[in-house]
Amino acid sequence: xxxxxxxxVPVVVLVVLALVPKLTVDIPYVFQGSIDTPGTLQLLALCLxxxxxxxxxxxxFGYTGLLSxxxxxxxxxxxxxxxxxxxxxxxxxxEGVLFSVAVGAALAVVLGVVSxxxxxxxxxMVTLAFxxxxxxxxxxxxxxxxxxxxxxxTDYTRLPAAFVGIFNTKNLYWLALGYAALVFVVxxxxxxxxxxHVWQAIxxxxxxxxxxxxxxxxxxxxxxxxxxxxxxxxxxxxxxxxGGATPDVTGANFTLTLLIMVVIGGTGTKWGALxxxxxYTWANQRLGDASSSHAVSSLPSVLRTPLGQPLxxxxxxxxxxxxxxxxxxxRSGRLRSALSGISTKRTEAPAVPxxx
Amino acid sequence: xxxxxxLTITGVGLGALYFLIASGLSLIYGLMGVLNFAHGxxxxxxxxxxxxxxxxxxxxxxxxxxxxxxxxxxxxGGVFAALVELFLIRPLYRRHIEQVLVTVGLGLATVALVTxxxxxxxxxxxxxxxxxxxxxxxxxHVPNVSYLLIVVALLVLASLTLFLKYTRxxxxxxxxxxxxxxxxxxxxxxRKAFTLVFAIGGTAAALAGVLGNVYFTTADxxxxxxxxxxxxxxxxxxxxxxxxxxxVASVVVGLVQQFANYYASSGLGDLSVVLLLGxxxxxxxxxxxxxxx
Amino acid sequence: MSLLxxxxxxxxxxxxxxxxxxxxxxxxxxxxxLLGRNGVGKTTTLRALMGLVDRRGxxxxxxxxxxxxxxxxxxxxxxxxxxxxxDVFAGLTVQENLRLAERDADPRYDLVYDLFPELxxxxxxxxxxxxxxxxxxxxxxxxxxxxxxxxxxxxxxKGLAPLLVTQxxxxxxxxxxxxxxxxxxxxLGVVQRVARDAVVLDTGRxxxxxxxxxxxxxxxxxxxxxGVGHAA
Numbered sequence: 036x037x038x039x040x041x042x043x044v045p046v047v048v049l050v051v052l053a054l055v056p057k058l059t060v061d062i063p064y065v066f067q068g069s070i071d072t073p074g075t076l077q078l079l080a081l082c083l084x085x086x087x088x089x090x091x092x093x094x095x096f097g098y099t100g101l102l103s104x105x106x107x108x109x110x111x112x113x114x115x116x117x118x119x120x121x122x123x124x125x126x127x128x129x130e131g132v133l134f135s136v137a138v139g140a141a142l143a144v145v146l147g148v149v150s151x152x153x154x155x156x157x158x159x160m161v162t163l164a165f166x167x168x169x170x171x172x173x174x175x176x177x178x179x180x181x182x183x184x185x186x187x188x189t190d191y192t193r194l195p196a197a198f199v200g201i202f203n204t205k206n207l208y209w210l211a212l213g214y215a216a217l218v219f220v221v222x223x224x225x226x227x228x229x230x231x232h233v234w235q236a237i238x239x240x241x242x243x244x245x246x247x248x249x250x251x252x253x254x255x256x257x258x259x260x261x262x263x264x265x266x267x268x269x270x271x272x273x274x275x276x277x278g279g280a281t282p283d284v285t286g287a288n289f290t291l292t293l294l295i296m297v298v299i300g301g302t303g304t305k306w307g308a309l310x311x312x313x314x315y316t317w318a319n320q321r322l323g324d325a326s327s328s329h330a331v332s333s334l335p336s337v338l339r340t341p342l343g344q345p346l347x348x349x350x351x352x353x354x355x356x357x358x359x360x361x362x363x364x365x366r367s368g369r370l371r372s373a374l375s376g377i378s379t380k381r382t383e384a385p386a387v388p389x390x391x
Numbered sequence: 392x393x394x395x396x397x398l399t400i401t402g403v404g405l406g407a408l409y410f411l412i413a414s415g416l417s418l419i420y421g422l423m424g425v426l427n428f429a430h431g432x433x434x435x436x437x438x439x440x441x442x443x444x445x446x447x448x449x450x451x452x453x454x455x456x457x458x459x460x461x462x463x464x465x466x467x468g469g470v471f472a473a474l475v476e477l478f479l480i481r482p483l484y485r486r487h488i489e490q491v492l493v494t495v496g497l498g499l500a501t502v503a504l505v506t507x508x509x510x511x512x513x514x515x516x517x518x519x520x521x522x523x524x525x526x527x528x529x530x531x532h533v534p535n536v537s538y539l540l541i542v543v544a545l546l547v548l549a550s551l552t553l554f555l556k557y558t559r560x561x562x563x564x565x566x567x568x569x570x571x572x573x574x575x576x577x578x579x580x581x582r583k584a585f586t587l588v589f590a591i592g593g594t595a596a597a598l599a600g601v602l603g604n605v606y607f608t609t610a611d612x613x614x615x616x617x618x619x620x621x622x623x624x625x626x627x628x629x630x631x632x633x634x635x636x637x638x639v640a641s642v643v644v645g646l647v648q649q650f651a652n653y654y655a656s657s658g659l660g661d662l663s664v665v666l667l668l669g670x671x672x673x674x675x676x677x678x679x680x681x682x683x684x
Numbered sequence: 685m686s687l688l689x690x691x692x693x694x695x696x697x698x699x700x701x702x703x704x705x706x707x708x709x710x711x712x713x714x715x716x717x718l719l720g721r722n723g724v725g726k727t728t729t730l731r732a733l734m735g736l737v738d739r740r741g742x743x744x745x746x747x748x749x750x751x752x753x754x755x756x757x758x759x760x761x762x763x764x765x766x767x768x769x770x771d772v773f774a775g776l777t778v779q780e781n782l783r784l785a786e787r788d789a790d791p792r793y794d795l796v797y798d799l800f801p802e803l804x805x806x807x808x809x810x811x812x813x814x815x816x817x818x819x820x821x822x823x824x825x826x827x828x829x830x831x832x833x834x835x836x837x838x839x840x841x842k843g844l845a846p847l848l849v850t851q852x853x854x855x856x857x858x859x860x861x862x863x864x865x866x867x868x869x870x871x872l873g874v875v876q877r878v879a880r881d882a883v884v885l886d887t888g889r890x891x892x893x894x895x896x897x898x899x900x901x902x903x904x905x906x907x908x909x910x911g912v913g914h915a916a
Contacts, residue, residue, distance in 0.1 A: 157627065157676045160668060161673075291495055349499070350497065569775055576734055577759065
């Protein structure tokens, strides 16, 4: 009975979200237009994509305890390879997508084997280094493929008609929703499976896992490859949504924003990463909109200037969350019970291996 | 040959810049276990503090203007770093993950704030003409700014080494890098050392910001973040917490970058540095100097 | 009033309830031995007294409460610590190790060099290059430099050759004339030589308190509580 109950909420959420493009509802301040307008659907789709990618990062960091600073690389692979293969090499849509996902997975295996030879800070730095290499590569514009700093638009003639044009934004929205749902399901299933339990054991105490006779390396690699491949898939959806690739998704900054999303939402929880990703993306967009709004521009410049920068507001918000809501939003309800001394291992934030 | 000399000197000059940022990072991590993602923000604050003061001193001639503005940049950076430690890091004592996360948020917020006030574009900076010229050494035209960088970095390295070796706080820091708990078990309040290390690191980063303004001829709000990544790479290659390791690694990274950028192609230098990090870590996970708590 | 009074001390390490309500007193003067088999929580008790692990309960030094006080302030109230494994700073010289430990206006270098003349000779040697026995001397010297009300000493003879064990025991005997000592020790010969009182732990609880000589004389009790200990 509990299994059915635990399914009920996600299913209801999914159904409600799926109905959004059919509803003409105006939510003032939250969205600029009614929720079935292309502009709002675009924003919602973006929120869902990043929510999904945030969940893939949570798999790596929140559940397995692997602090990676290079997760953006796999997302960028999805974004760039689809754009490049369609626009520069004139491949078909199916070919481009399959190629991107395959490369993402293969790269994750190769780089994962290499990076996981070390742990803790060293692992974080190696993943950072590989992502930086990818970023440099994208900016260098090899053979004129990646478009350097300006990025690259996707050749829309090679895309399925259903994804082209502003009136088809609702299809892209459903695609994004489908992606987020897929990631949600896969992550839930993976985390509940027996390798999933090993991941969480590794996060808590890798030494103990070894003592139990298991070899952590294989499990960590599995988590790494799964998370990265799903992120690549997210990149594919993203490039469709945005119509092109830009280098800002390749940098360390992007991985850091994933970290922020996951921490705000609550690491290692069912809904935390999704909520964090959605909220962050929404806030980033709406803060940018708000800065040009009447309400803000009538503020004295000492307030207006910083508030006009979404990253400033988000950065400060993040600091506040870390200080006052350390378990993230998803755990805030359980904060009270945690404070009264009942220690539930799951409510503890994972120990990142930077401890001395 | 002349190219070789030019690349070597400018490479070491670049390494000097990296050392200025990386030295603080290394000490902070070594002593406190905090990966300070706000370190790039200290650089930016120093760089823009200098630019701001300089823009207000239009009446003075170039050299005093430059010196006063640089000093201002250093003070602002150092004080900012100390305040960050006191109000954001210290309250999270022993919660390492949260400390790192706070620095992430602060790094983003500070750069965003600077961008908000002064825009995203690089601002030109005024400095003595000598620094924009080159001198000839063994036939090579070496930009004078490289000499300044090298001399300053050497001075900083020397002062830090003397400080660590001969002062009581230096002793506390050296011991604390090895075993923080035991230092408290001797009755010493390490938290004061923490603030000091942040202040020192912040000042060095601000110095990098000021000299970076000269090296790149502009003050750029995004430079802190991009240089920070190189600084992290340097610190990890050199061995976290080891000043000497950081110095060596800075020079190595600077040289690799210069030579690869020239002999291979531009941009490949950065890639080679990244590869270097990967190789070093796979061979010696504790970095070149092997010191890692 | 006893010098050190421990009441209802609880320590959790991870999920493990390592100390389950420890209670004992340390009377002033002489050596109180903290005994027990491996893993019962002796070292954890000392670390809890030092504030190096999170603890709950009451620890009173001369009537003043120590729980809730940070480690460095506990030390400043007159608690010296000689940890298991010595924990000398390998990258610092012997002299620097001692200098770091200076707390009072007038550190007792005379006493320290009298007890350990070798340390004066090896002043400029890196502590990491010292032998185990020499490192032990540094560790004890550090705690002796200052006038402390109580010294917490954790297995000072661990891993030392028999000759050095005797030397350490002699030092402890001399020190105990100056300061109260709470000594964790597995070597019962040393305990016999220096200890006045004994507190025995078993899986996180105190199971026996009494005069040390009485305990050691009762072979059956020794065997039961301490297992197969090191012979005298």
